[in-house]
Amino acid sequence: MAKVTFIQxxxxxxxxxxxxxxxxxxxxxxxxxIGIDADCGGACACATCHVQVELEWAExxxxxxxxxxxxxxxAIAPKPTSRLSCQLRVTS
Amino acid sequence: MAEQIVIIGAGQxxxxxxxxxxxxxxxxxxxxxxxxxxxxxxxxxxxKAYLLGTFARERLFLKGDDFYREAGCELLLNIRATAIDxxxxxxxxxDGRTLAYDKLLLATGTRVRKxxxxxxxxxxxxxxxxxxxxxGLQDVFKAGARIAIVGGGYIGLEVAAVSAKRGLRxxxxxTADRLMPRAVSKPVSDFFAAExxxxxVVLKLDTLVEGFEGMSRVEAVRAGGVxxxxxxxxxxxxxxxxxxxxxxxxxxxxxxxxxxRNAMTSDPAIFAAGDCTRHxxxxxxxxxxxxxxxxxxxxxxxxxxxxxxxxxxxEVPWFWSDQxxxxxxxxxxxxxxxxxxxxxxxSSRKFAVFHLRDGAAAAVEAVNAAPEYLIGRKxxxxxxxxxxxxxxxxxxxxxxxx
Numbered sequence: 472m473a474k475v476t477f478i479q480x481x482x483x484x485x486x487x488x489x490x491x492x493x494x495x496x497x498x499x500x501x502x503x504x505i506g507i508d509a510d511c512g513g514a515c516a517c518a519t520c521h522v523q524v525e526l527e528w529a530e531x532x533x534x535x536x537x538x539x540x541x542x543x544x545x546a547i548a549p550k551p552t553s554r555l556s557c558q559l560r561v562t563s
Numbered sequence: 564m565a566e567q568i569v570i571i572g573a574g575q576x577x578x579x580x581x582x583x584x585x586x587x588x589x590x591x592x593x594x595x596x597x598x599x600x601x602x603x604x605x606x607x608x609x610x611k612a613y614l615l616g617t618f619a620r621e622r623l624f625l626k627g628d629d630f631y632r633e634a635g636c637e638l639l640l641n642i643r644a645t646a647i648d649x650x651x652x653x654x655x656x657x658d659g660r661t662l663a664y665d666k667l668l669l670a671t672g673t674r675v676r677k678x679x680x681x682x683x684x685x686x687x688x689x690x691x692x693x694x695x696x697x698x699g700l701q702d703v704f705k706a707g708a709r710i711a712i713v714g715g716g717y718i719g720l721e722v723a724a725v726s727a728k729r730g731l732r733x734x735x736x737x738t739a740d741r742l743m744p745r746a747v748s749k750p751v752s753d754f755f756a757a758e759x760x761x762x763x764v765v766l767k768l769d770t771l772v773e774g775f776e777g778m779s780r781v782e783a784v785r786a787g788g789v790x791x792x793x794x795x796x797x798x799x800x801x802x803x804x805x806x807x808x809x810x811x812x813x814x815x816x817x818x819x820x821x822x823x824r825n826a827m828t829s830d831p832a833i834f835a836a837g838d839c840t841r842h843x844x845x846x847x848x849x850x851x852x853x854x855x856x857x858x859x860x861x862x863x864x865x866x867x868x869x870x871x872x873x874x875x876x877x878e879v880p881w882f883w884s885d886q887x888x889x890x891x892x893x894x895x896x897x898x899x900x901x902x903x904x905x906x907x908x909x910s911s912r913k914f915a916v917f918h919l920r921d922g923a924a925a926a927v928e929a930v931n932a933a934p935e936y937l938i939g940r941k942x943x944x945x946x947x948x949x950x951x952x953x954x955x956x957x958x959x960x961x962x963x964x965x
Contacts, residue, residue, distance in 0.1 A: 493622065501627045503582075510859055511883060512605045515890070518937070538890065541933035544962075 473561045477504045489561050496520040496557035513557035515539060520556045521546040532559060565665035565869060566591040569654055571644045571808070572670035573597025575605070576837035576858040578625045580668050581636045583866030593636040594662055596654070598643040601694055602631070607855065609697050610721040611885050614704070615728060623694065647812035649830055666869045669809055669820055669828070669835040670862065673802035673853065678713065682775030688796045691718055703795045706730030711784040711793035713772050715742040717884050718799030720755065724886040727762040734765040734793070736772050736786050746882070748897065748916045751928045754909045758887060802853060804839045817841055819851040824876045826865035834869060836861035844896060845877055856881045879944045892933070894940040895926030904951045906935060915939065922948045934961035941965060
């Protein structure tokens, strides 16, 4: 179980426990984090689970697949630390 | 202002409706009635990762128990709605209970179409729609087993891909002369046929299944006058809308519950959303869609309309399918007579087929081609004119069309 903090554009924070093996998106959707719609359920098909990862964590994540890279290219206001949360898996 | 809203059906549209109703400030009583044992879950992974065994069951559920508790939505599972009394505004349930409603949402979904041919009731012949269907397959779904798949649509092909990956020997029967004939254009059909054959799947196109043979369980598929040995059979020949409850209540139905652009049925107190509806597409034609997008967007519109806010439903439908390492993403609805532009080389395993109608983007089928899909979706929504020769030129980046 990992504790993941979601920060809304207005600064509001929500801490969500996400089990190992699950994606960050799955944890967010279950907890009803606003803004993580994930309409495709994690198939990397819709870009509605876009997040920006804090720099210190962004560096620890596995690299983006080509598909994630291109989907992000078309997300709203992508930054270098942008990721699709459906592609980020909780590990121990 | 509605005080009590009842939702019949417990799938993607139902969850979205609960979420949207509460977000819109609905304060009254909410009840969801589902005839399966499970709370709402995602169906797309059933024929993909869940069948493969790499996706635990609890990950299928769209929401945890606390979501329904916090949303104040009572879940009545394993219960069917048996009748709607529109005059009294009540729903009768299979357990004998009666629920009163001010507004009613029908999100009853679809059920599989069954084959009608000799031997169709033999054990070992499976369909795939529910969690229980996939769980019921697992003990025979083993490496080395011979699986016969009837139907070359999304379900049949996704199961073929998973079967090949799990080491089953796969034969697939399709009555049309190409795969996914209703969903994609010929270049995409041909590409997927080649990929499945590369994975060892034996494709029998233009082949009608005449029946099944076997003593105590299925042993062979009879097709084209030949017996094809099989240890198990998976039938994926489409679905039919669950519109009987609505029809029996006198609501307008026509292969689906007829709704307007606010997801309202012919009774202003009753709405419908998702696969079970027949509605007007963007071009005005009557359509029935089987996809997550329509479930989500129509449910949002139904929730708004229940709260008195009328917003015209006119979204671009989108679909996806995963087969092997291929991601097929589709936006819009193609029609016969569209002109077709292929962008990229199918042999590169990354290409897209655009459908243009009167010079404007109408649909796109993208294989491992996210930019084509995403920009295509925007072009379709804007009904944008696109010069075909530029679209076909991969040296012009997709972004320049946005």
